[in-house]
Amino acid sequence: MSENKLTAELISFINEWKNKQGNLIMVLHKVQEHFGYIPREIAFEVADLLDVPVAKIYGVVTFYHLFKLTKPGRNQISVCMGTACYLKGGEDIILDLERQLGVGLNAVTPDGEFSMEAVRCIGCCGLAPVMTVNGEVFGSVKTAQLKTILAKFRGK
Amino acid sequence: MKFTRDTLKSHRSGLHAAQAGTTVLVGMGTCGIAAGAKAAFQTLEKAIADKKLKNVVLKKTGCLGLCFSEPTVEVKNANGSSTVYGNVDAALAERIAVEHLAGGKPLTENVYEQPAADIFNQSASPLKQTRIVLRNCAVINPEIIDEYIARDGYAALEKALFDMTPDDVVKEITDSGLRGRGGAGFPTGRKWQFTKNTPADQKYIVCNADEGDPGAYMDRSVLEGDPHSVLEAMAIAGYTVGASKGFIYIRAEYPLAIERLNTAIAQAKQCGLLGEKILGTEFSFDIELRLGAGAFVCGEETALLTSIEGNRGMPVPRPPFPAVKGLWGKPTVINNVETYAAIPIVLLKGSKWFSRIGTETSKGTKVFAVTGKIKNSGLIEVPMGTTLREIIYNICGGIASGRQFKAAQTGGPSGGCITPEFLDTPIDYESLQAIGSMMGSGGMIIMDEDDCMIDVTKFYLEFTVDESCGKCAPCRIGGRTCYNILDRISKGKGQLDDLQKLKDIGHAMRKASLCGLGQTAPNPFMSTMKYFEEEYRAHIVDKKCAAGKCKEMLTYSIDAEKCVGCTACARRCPVSCIAGEVKKLHVIDQSKCIKCGQCFTACKFDAVKKG
Ligand SMILES: Cc1cc2nc3c(=O)[nH]c(=O)nc-3n(C[C@H](O)[C@H](O)[C@H](O)COP(=O)(O)O)c2cc1C
Ligand code: SF4
Ligand code: SF4
Ligand code: SF4
Ligand code: FES
Ligand code: FES
Numbered sequence A: 001m002s003e004n005k006l007t008a009e010l011i012s013f014i015n016e017w018k019n020k021q022g023n024l025i026m027v028l029h030k031v032q033e034h035f036g037y038i039p040r041e042i043a044f045e046v047a048d049l050l051d052v053p054v055a056k057i058y059g060v061v062t063f064y065h066l067f068k069l070t071k072p073g074r075n076q077i078s079v080c081m082g083t084a085c086y087l088k089g090g091e092d093i094i095l096d097l098e099r100q101l102g103v104g105l106n107a108v109t110p111d112g113e114f115s116m117e118a119v120r121c122i123g124c125c126g127l128a129p130v131m132t133v134n135g136e137v138f139g140s141v142k143t144a145q146l147k148t149i150l151a152k153f154r155g156k
Numbered sequence B: 001m002k003f004t005r006d007t008l009k010s011h012r013s014g015l016h017a018a019q020a021g022t023t024v025l026v027g028m029g030t031c032g033i034a035a036g037a038k039a040a041f042q043t044l045e046k047a048i049a050d051k052k053l054k055n056v057v058l059k060k061t062g063c064l065g066l067c068f069s070e071p072t073v074e075v076k077n078a079n080g081s082s083t084v085y086g087n088v089d090a091a092l093a094e095r096i097a098v099e100h101l102a103g104g105k106p107l108t109e110n111v112y113e114q115p116a117a118d119i120f121n122q123s124a125s126p127l128k129q130t131r132i133v134l135r136n137c138a139v140i141n142p143e144i145i146d147e148y149i150a151r152d153g154y155a156a157l158e159k160a161l162f163d164m165t166p167d168d169v170v171k172e173i174t175d176s177g178l179r180g181r182g183g184a185g186f187p188t189g190r191k192w193q194f195t196k197n198t199p200a201d202q203k204y205i206v207c208n209a210d211e212g213d214p215g216a217y218m219d220r221s222v223l224e225g226d227p228h229s230v231l232e233a234m235a236i237a238g239y240t241v242g243a244s245k246g247f248i249y250i251r252a253e254y255p256l257a258i259e260r261l262n263t264a265i266a267q268a269k270q271c272g273l274l275g276e277k278i279l280g281t282e283f284s285f286d287i288e289l290r291l292g293a294g295a296f297v298c299g300e301e302t303a304l305l306t307s308i309e310g311n312r313g314m315p316v317p318r319p320p321f322p323a324v325k326g327l328w329g330k331p332t333v334i335n336n337v338e339t340y341a342a343i344p345i346v347l348l349k350g351s352k353w354f355s356r357i358g359t360e361t362s363k364g365t366k367v368f369a370v371t372g373k374i375k376n377s378g379l380i381e382v383p384m385g386t387t388l389r390e391i392i393y394n395i396c397g398g399i400a401s402g403r404q405f406k407a408a409q410t411g412g413p414s415g416g417c418i419t420p421e422f423l424d425t426p427i428d429y430e431s432l433q434a435i436g437s438m439m440g441s442g443g444m445i446i447m448d449e450d451d452c453m454i455d456v457t458k459f460y461l462e463f464t465v466d467e468s469c470g471k472c473a474p475c476r477i478g479g480r481t482c483y484n485i486l487d488r489i490s491k492g493k494g495q496l497d498d499l500q501k502l503k504d505i506g507h508a509m510r511k512a513s514l515c516g517l518g519q520t521a522p523n524p525f526m527s528t529m530k531y532f533e534e535e536y537r538a539h540i541v542d543k544k545c546a547a548g549k550c551k552e553m554l555t556y557s558i559d560a561e562k563c564v565g566c567t568a569c570a571r572r573c574p575v576s577c578i579a580g581e582v583k584k585l586h587v588i589d590q591s592k593c594i595k596c597g598q599c600f601t602a603c604k605f606d607a608v609k610k611g
Helices: A008-017 A024-035 A040-050 A054-063 A083-087 A090-101 A143-153 B005-018 B030-035 B037-050 B090-102 B145-150 B155-163 B166-176 B188-197 B218-225 B227-241 B255-270 B301-308 B337-349 B351-355 B388-395 B429-434 B453-467 B473-490 B497-512 B516-520 B523-531 B533-542 B568-572 B598-602
Strands: A075-080 A114-119 A131-133 A136-138 B022-027 B056-061 B073-076 B082-085 B204-209 B245-250 B286-291 B332-336 B365-372 B378-383 B405-410 B416-418 B443-448 B556-558 B608-610
Touching: A008 A024, A008 A040, A024 A040, A024 A054, A024 B286, A040 A054, A075 A090, A083 A090, A083 B365, A083 B443, A083 B453, A090 A114, A090 A143, A131 A143, A136 B030, B005 B145, B005 B155, B022 B037, B022 B090, B030 B037, B030 B255, B037 B056, B037 B090, B073 B090, B082 B090, B145 B227, B145 B255, B155 B227, B155 B337, B166 B188, B166 B227, B166 B337, B166 B351, B188 B227, B188 B332, B204 B227, B204 B301, B204 B337, B218 B227, B218 B255, B218 B337, B218 B365, B227 B245, B227 B255, B227 B286, B227 B332, B227 B337, B245 B255, B245 B301, B255 B286, B301 B332, B332 B337, B337 B351, B365 B388, B378 B388, B388 B405, B405 B453, B405 B523, B416 B523, B453 B473, B453 B516, B453 B523, B453 B533, B473 B497, B473 B516, B473 B533, B497 B516, B497 B523, B497 B533, B523 B533, B556 B598, B568 B598, B598 B608
Parallel strands: A075 A114, B022 B056, B204 B245, B204 B332, B245 B286, B365 B443
Antiparallel strands: A075 A131, A131 A136, B022 B073, B073 B082, B365 B378, B405 B416, B405 B443, B556 B608
């Protein structure tokens, strides 16, 4: 895939961090911010630039829940399954979204529009149940609202 | 400009003199914004400009803690009186501008009680809450350093640098009785002393802002509402132990807190309050952020340090403790956000003042995030020793929708539950431990009779199993085995000797796990088995879940009296196991039913029964 190339901005970010200790996780965050995940080709390039083994990069990527190895949907839905949200019906939100999207957790809809994941507490427990779409937080979510929320993002 | 001691002082008095008029504060933490605070802010902004209101200052601020009524707006009058409005949408914001700000008549609807008196001008009758850690949250605009300085911000750093030796600081913190708020409750003064006494060419100050306990957001609120208090405390720690570099390890799930910290660090550097030669002295101190990436175990201090170093966040055995051998092998102070946020005020007001608050062994206040089935869920700060009853019934308005209180879980997946008979136990480190719970970092989840303790316990265990780093066998294998047992019980396939098995494995995990995650993972089931043994037995022997949460034990059936044959249930059923014609009785084929509950929600006639 030719689209997966480090941009000039990413390269300069990596160079800026290259000589700082403990840079790898910060660099991976930046890469994921750009691509939405950590593409394989990029992992190799980062390994070269930072002069660390590819195995170390995969070791780190697979350890942390936030790093993804596959491309997510254009719109990323995260449903909170922290304790407060769980008690207030977070699971029902997931079930309903699964039905509306036609795919389950951690999968991308066939049109590439949405992907959904369960996350652990985003710290808005007072508004439980909570979900986010592309980082925008929706609180006190009711299943009846989900259609409207999805429509707000679909095709945009 | 870079301040010196004198210019900082005169700058602060200048700021004090400038304060006058009416201030309108809009709570704009993550939660407030999610609830629509931006619309309220914009409406107020426009109305104040349109009406050319003089002497009215509109500010965005951190959170007031009234999460249940977000967005919140507080109007502070020049004479010191104030009104707190909740659930402020654009329409209400417009009315506040017209009637209260322009017309001088406060509204009578949507008015809430002020959570706590301002400790800087403490009124004679203190309210139920005492805000020490949250002293500036919802008072200042966290993005403007002057607002922090005006509230005696960086005065503690100044005092430490000019009037105190490092030993004086250690003594003051030790005498105050401040204990770590990240969970374990280790005396902060002693921790600093150890690090100070370990000779090294380089030392580090680390702030633990990983806040992984689901259902807890005290640290997020402090960082979003008052980031400078943490920066100031870290600099004080640096001066005390002889470190020139600090790191804040913050979870990536908190983008707004990260943004505000970055703003605060940049401003502090510009003012010479961080960076080279702070306030013109020989002391230099710098702070950088490092982001977490969604691993709960990285809240554990040794795992956190390993993660800052850029590795998989696996814990390592202690000793050596970080105070001796921490980040990159150097002596390191690691404290929680809330612990740091208390430090400046302890130095300013003195250890005596601080240690008067709280109980014999637990001094000061604790912030709790009270969530779950509580009427007024929110962020509260109370003196140590406050009882659960006061928190639930006096501060948070009791249980939502009039149900019965069943249990409160403190300490999250590492903690245990507090049952109704312990409602009057004073909340401090020792008392909670004595009843099998723990202080934890401050998440407090309230459960009512609709919650099943087996279901909740299974939920916590699923969490710890998922978050176990897998390094040691007791946690990796023990946790999984216990989860399987609980899963079995929740599906009506448990046996009575399962309870003994859980206890045995639980004891082994507590004794043999390498880090706190595995050592505390059994707490939820050990505690619920102790207090809710009957409920476990009902699941195992009678195959009944009274709360109706363990879905495998439920049966759905259709009431022939009530069914009107609308077909809604049959159309929703994912496995098409509901038979019936239009306007005729519908029947569920129990052998195919997967107990998804869709028919129950679909039926508008209350005809589908769950039991
Ligand atoms: C599994 C696990 C998770 C933890 N998570 C956190 C956390 O999210 N935040 C925190 O401050 N401390 C957490 N701790 C406690 C830290 O290890 C450490 O005790 C604390 O940061 C020390 O700071 P304090 O003395 O100010 O409390 C955790 C401990 C364990 C065992
Ligand atoms: S107790 Fe669990 S989390 Fe801790 S080191 Fe062992 S396996 Fe890892
Ligand atoms: S519970 Fe689900 S599977 Fe069972 S009858 Fe109702 S809709 Fe069908
Ligand atoms: S939805 Fe209710 S009323 Fe309609 S057919 Fe089903 S059980 Fe009968
Ligand atoms: S539990 Fe969902 S936001 Fe905290
Ligand atoms: S009011 Fe801000 S944390 Fe909820």
